[in-house]
Amino acid sequence: MAHTIALAGNPNTGKSTLFNLLTGLKQHTGNWPGKTVLRAEGELKTEKHVYTVIDLPGTYSLYSNSADEEVARDYIIFEKPDITLVVVDATSLERNLNIALQVLEMTDRAILCVNLIDEARKKGIHIDKEPLSKQLGIPVILISAREKIGIIQLLKTIDQMTEGKIETQPFKIKYNQTVEKKIKQLEPQIKQIIGNALPARWVALRILDGDIKLLDSLKSYLQNPDFVAEKHQPAQGGCCHGA
Amino acid sequence: MAHEANQHMQQLDTLFKKYSAQEDDLRDHIVSSIYQSTQSITKDSVHRSGKKTTWLDENLDNILTSRLYGFPIMLMLLGVVIYLTIVGANYPGIAITKLFAIVEDWITTVFQWANAPHWLYGILVEGFYRGTSWVVSVMLPPMAIFFPMFALLENFGYLPRVAFNLDRIFKKSGAHGKQSLTMAMGFGCNAAAVMSSRIIESPRERMIAILTNNFVPCNGRWPLLILLAGLFMAAGFSGGMSTFVSASVVVGIVLFGIIMTVFVSWALSKTLLRGVPSHYTLELPPYRKPKIWNTIVRATLDKSWFVLKRAVIIAAPASVITWILANIFVGEQSVLQHFVGFLDPFAQMIGLDGFILMAFILGFPANEIVLPILLMGYLATGSMIEVDNLNDLKQIFLDHGWTWLTALNMMLFSLLHYPCGTTMLNIWKETKSAKWTFAAFAIPTTIAIVVTFIIAQVARGFGLV
Structure with missing residues (x-):
């Protein structure tokens, strides 16, 4: 592939x-x-x-x-x-x-x-x-x-x-103490629910942010991890992008 | 497995309830943290040496988007582009039609030599060949000139300035300012513009943008507008003046489309889609010197080819069908004549004729084929003449009783009527609502009929035609 x-x-x-x-x-x-x-x-x-x-x-x-x-x-x-x-x-x-x-x-x-x-x-x-x-x-x-x-x-x-020859250490945005504390509380719980496949810190931030649309996407993901592939088909033939 | 998933979903809900949105200012904090981070990151890595912005960069926007000059410049540029298109389209058009006429003679000779039956010659040459060659010679020249000029303006960064100028008006009408962007995109392709309405966050304002996008002419309709304006709108003027008048008429039509867009947006936001416009800032991209040669080639080849391909692919079978319908007789008249005769009384009321209305109906799949179908309809019902320049084209129209009113109303009907099949499909995909998809069909069509009806009645009432 x-x-x-x-x-x-x-x-x-x-x-x-x-x-x-x-x-x-x-x-x-x-x-x-x-x-x-x-x-x-x-x-x-x-x-x-x-x-x-x-x-x-x-x-x-x-x-x-x-x-x-x-x-x-x-x-x-x-x-x-x-x-x-x-x-x-x-x-x-x-x-x-x-x-x-x-x-x-x-x-x-x-x-x-x-x-x-x-x-x-x-x-x-x-x-x-x-x-x-x-x-x-x-x-x-x-x-x-x-x-x-x-x-x-x-x-x-x-x-x-x-080929895995490059090591990255992505920059992490630091938030204030209250937020960081909540992230710490949330992270393990999130990992327990959705596993390691998704970035827990990021999901924690979205939950704190009250992102309901992401919550819906996460639920669909839990039901069927392949769902997104069906939900967002790439642009194909019939569309008018080239016009 | 399913049980486990359900359990997880419940846990997720609990987490969400417990933690989310306890502080209203969290999003602000997130955003400001990001800004602080980017500031500290770029501090060491970005250096500015002197101020090398040009005078043009500094001042161009003050002129192009000024309250005073913004609109006049916009209309003037559009006028210049259309003027050049009308002037330029004449010459290659003549050459191409001559070429097609010569080839037709050859083909005819071959058919005679092979003793081909008359119906076969009719379908293949009089129907298919003549139909397609008309599409090519009538539509290619204006496209090959208009599209590159338009693309150059686009790549230079002028279109977002157009959007910026219109932004204020859209906000006042109760719609989203970004609708000016989707509208500007509609000048290229309404189907693509409907999809691009995704950049508008609020569903209410997005719906307004979708429902009104059709009122600006797309690639498929520009050739029709430019051609008809060139042929009919400047009778009584000669030379450069006549081209100037024709170009002004096209600019006027476009302006009318924009006014209609704003008006319908305003009406919708006061009735079916009530609400307060949301705030946002429109970002103006920098001016960039377009890769001129690249843009010209790309626009001419790709865009013209795209429109032409659509036209020919759909027009080819349509021309065969039209020829067959015109040659199958029921009683005294052909099937085509029955159909046209059925439409004619209504069409006359709105200043068109049965053929034109038939062309719009059969042209539903793509606006590109309205004109070709119309020509095929006219050519299939006798009055066959040697066609080798644009004046002959005008003669065909005149033979069928056209006046300036017919041309004007056909242009207006084309501007205002229902969106093409592809656009309708996209509207359905984007809204997922039968009701709104129907509204996207019904609103413009009603307006098209009302406007052309009023103009026809007024013009006739005052004895102008």
């Missing part, structure tokens, strides 16, 4: 452009937030491995605010892609890292793709990838999907992560 790679990130950061580049497909791209609302799938072959790449809808957060945020969130949590590429805009890195940190609460197999690096350079923004990678605890690659910069490095890193 092919390994899976999910592309996550804010709208309009060039996820679809990277997706097209990796898969050789021609999903419609545009300077336009909200271009991808359904997820699209394509195949990527590197020298060593075959991957299925999934282009998730671009969202500002991964809480259940809207239908597209749910699609992206449920995919990462329940379908557990082998690698999640978080695509961020180099020209507004700080704001874009928001979603990266949210992804890191959900999975430790993530790579940060700092896209539009050519544009950032033009604007006089310099990004130091070593300290960034150290802080986040995951590999950081500077790329430009439009100009095809940094892609070989990205493919190498993807292969290495697949």
Whole structure:
């Protein structure tokens, strides 16, 4: 079976452009937030491995605010892609890292793709990838999907992560004492109920946050761990995405 | 196993009840913790050397989204794009139709040489070949010019500015500001725009966006609008002035569609879908220099090909069926004539004719095929002429009693009528409600009929036609 790679990130950061580049497909791209609302799938072959790449809808957060945020969130949590590429805009890195940190609460197999690096350079923004990678605890690659910069490095890193050659120590957001205490209380109980398959700390936070939609998803998951695959079919033929 | 799952679900509920939402400000705390973290992370890794933003970046938004100039610039740009499309579409159109006419002569020779029966020649050449060649030559040139220009504006980042300009109006109408984004997407494809309404959080406002998306013309309808405006809306003007008038009419039609969108949104939010608009901030993406060549090629090849493929795939069988219907006689008249005759009285009331209404009905699967079906209908009922340029096309319409009113009402009906089959399907998938899917069909159709009826009656009442 092919390994899976999910592309996550804010709208309009060039996820679809990277997706097209990796898969050789021609999903419609545009300077336009909200271009991808359904997820699209394509195949990527590197020298060593075959991957299925999934282009998730671009969202500002991964809480259940809207239908597209749910699609992206449920995919990462329940379908557990082998690698999640978080695509961020180099020209507004700080704001874009928001979603990266949210992804890191959900999975430790993530790579940060700092896209539009050519544009950032033009604007006089310099990004130091070593300290960034150290802080986040995951590999950081500077790329430009439009100009095809940094892609070989990205493919190498993807292969290495697949082969288990990369150790990650994802950045954990620290909350205040009251919240951390409650998380500590909740975590073991959650593990008891849903097992180790889902990130307990993250689920604890969502419960504290009162996320009812996630509660529903969790229940469906308990009844049938494969449910998400049926609930969110990828975009296929009939849809008008290419128009 | 099932028992265990149920037990787990109950435990989960208990946990949820016990822990969730005890502090109202928890989400705020989570969000501010994330912001603090990102700030400390980027402190060491992002350096800004000097301020290298250009004058354009700094000031362009002040101009393009200004209260004073925003709208005029928007209409002007649309006008320019359509003007260039009308001017440019004439020449390749003539070349392509000539080419098709030459090939038709060859095919005819082959059929005569092979002594093919008349009905076979009729179905294959007069029905299928002529039908498809019309689709290609009538629709390809405007698409090949319009789509790349539109895509360049899109990739440059202008469309979100359009949305920004409209945002205020949508909020005032009681809808969600993000509806301006889904509406702008509808200019490409309504079916895709209906799906993109997922970016709107509130179900009420999302429903409004879905129900009103159809009032902006999609790729399948642009060619019809541009073509009819070019042929009929500038009689009495000549040269560049005539193109200018035609382009203005198309801009007016689009503006009318936007006004209708806002009006219906307002009406819905005061009646069926009452509520207060939610707050949000619309983010403007940076301007990016589009990869010009890439965009042009992609837009021309992919988009035009996509629309054309849809048109030909559906129009090809439709042309065969139309030819057969036009050649099977019941009594004095063909089946086609019976059908058209049945529709005609009603169609005349709203300023159209039976053929046009038939084209809209048979064109339900895709708006792209309305015009081809109409032409096939006209061509199948005699008045066969050598067609090798756009004036001949106009002649076909004139022979069937068209006036500027017919053209205007057909454009308006196309703008306002029910969504295409694909869009309806998506509306059903997104709403999962028969009631709302029906509303998405009934609301625009009623408006289309009322508007065209009023215009037809007024124009006739004042003796304008």
